[in-house]
Amino acid sequence: MFLGFLGSQEAPLLGDAAVHIQHFIDAPLFEMGGLPINLLFLFESAIFLLVLALFSHTFMLVMQKRVLTLMPLDPGQQYAVARVLSYLIFALGLVVGLQSLGLNLNSLVVVGGALGLGVGLGLQAVVANFVAGLILLLEQPVKLGDRVEVGDTYGDIVQIRGRSTWVRTNDNVVIIVPNSDFINQKVTNWTANDRQVRISVPFGVSYRSNPVKVRDIAIDIARKHPDVMSEPAPEVIFLDFGDSSLDFELRIWTITQVQTPLTLKSDLYFAIFDAFGKADIELPFPQRDLHLRTISEPAAKVLNSPTIVPES
Numbered sequence: 015m016f017l018g019f020l021g022s023q024e025a026p027l028l029g030d031a032a033v034h035i036q037h038f039i040d041a042p043l044f045e046m047g048g049l050p051i052n053l054l055f056l057f058e059s060a061i062f063l064l065v066l067a068l069f070s071h072t073f074m075l076v077m078q079k080r081v082l083t084l085m086p087l088d089p090g091q092q093y094a095v096a097r098v099l100s101y102l103i104f105a106l107g108l109v110v111g112l113q114s115l116g117l118n119l120n121s122l123v124v125v126g127g128a129l130g131l132g133v134g135l136g137l138q139a140v141v142a143n144f145v146a147g148l149i150l151l152l153e154q155p156v157k158l159g160d161r162v163e164v165g166d167t168y169g170d171i172v173q174i175r176g177r178s179t180w181v182r183t184n185d186n187v188v189i190i191v192p193n194s195d196f197i198n199q200k201v202t203n204w205t206a207n208d209r210q211v212r213i214s215v216p217f218g219v220s221y222r223s224n225p226v227k228v229r230d231i232a233i234d235i236a237r238k239h240p241d242v243m244s245e246p247a248p249e250v251i252f253l254d255f256g257d258s259s260l261d262f263e264l265r266i267w268t269i270t271q272v273q274t275p276l277t278l279k280s281d282l283y284f285a286i287f288d289a290f291g292k293a294d295i296e297l298p299f300p301q302r303d304l305h306l307r308t309i310s311e312p313a314a315k316v317l318n319s320p321t322i323v324p325e326s
Contacts, residue, residue: 066107074100090157093174097151101176139192143177146193150174156196156203161211161272163202164195170273184273209269210243215282218259220296225252225260231293232264235285241278243267259298 078096087095151174156162160171162181169183178190195201204211219228229250236248246267253261264282271278290297 062111066104066111070100070104073103089159090154093158094151094154097174140177143193146197147174147176150179150193150196156201160206161204163204164191164199167191205272209272210267211272212265212267213275213278215264215266215279216261217264217286218256218261218298219290220298221260223260223295227293228262228295231289232262232286235282235289236264236266239281241268241270243269258300
């Protein structure tokens with residue numbers, strides 16, 4: 015409409031400019047599959063891709079929150095299915111859109127060659143992360159909501175995207191981890207089977223303590239904590255005769271403090287310290303015996319004297 019106005023009698027002076035603009039927009043920049051590519055085609059393609067991306071994302075959200083919640087799938091599986099379906103919708107829409115614009119799909123071989131060249135020039139990491147993301151969604155070694163440890167990162171998976179996975183730590187900090195790290199590195203999944211996690215609480219007492227009494231008190235403390243599971247039951251393991259202590263380990267199971275194991279251990283340590291103090295169970299401290307093979311005569315006299323009087 016605007017270009018028509020520029021070429022109308024109401025704007026005779028701008029007619030030549032309108033013709034030049036129209037010619038500039040329609041002028042082919044290059045050809046692909048026999049289809050001339052001009053600025054108007056690029057603009058329409060950009061709008062089409064934007065609409066297609068929004069549609070596939072909306073489709074994923076509707077599937078995840080409205081449809082898949084009615085199926086017997088856990089949240090991680092629901093997210094994986096919705097994400098894969100959105101990728102398929104985007105790919106199918108892209109093929110249909112290119113055909114509707116008159117593009118010969120055989121020419122995509124050229125595009126594939128260009129992509130291969132791009133991969134060779136530095137896109138290996140991007141492609142590797144995208145492929146790793148598909149593997150994570152399909153194979154599900156880790157899934158949404160899992161408590162994982164990869165490298166120095168420890169936290170809950172909150173999103174699995176095409177290139178990266180978002181891990182939220184206990185500090186409420188989101189660390190973006192490349193998907194390939196979950197494929198190429200050793201990953202600890204604390205909740206792969208279920209949300210039950212065993213936590214070990216090591217402690218020691220002096221050699222004058224009764225080990226049976228120590229065991230009973232520690233188990234009683236664990237049973238009274240609201241976040242410690244009664245089944246599997248808490249247990250105390252006698253680990254070793256240490257240099258200065260009898261070494262024990264309290265092993266408990268929890269399902270409510272998977273994200274905060276240090277808080278649970280702190281609660282148990284506070285309770286152990288208080289209970290052992292009331293029961294006269296001494297906590298250990300380093301002890302060393304010093305044996306002197308040779309000593310000078312003046313020093314021996316000083317050490318053997320009953321009292322040492324400081325000089326005035």
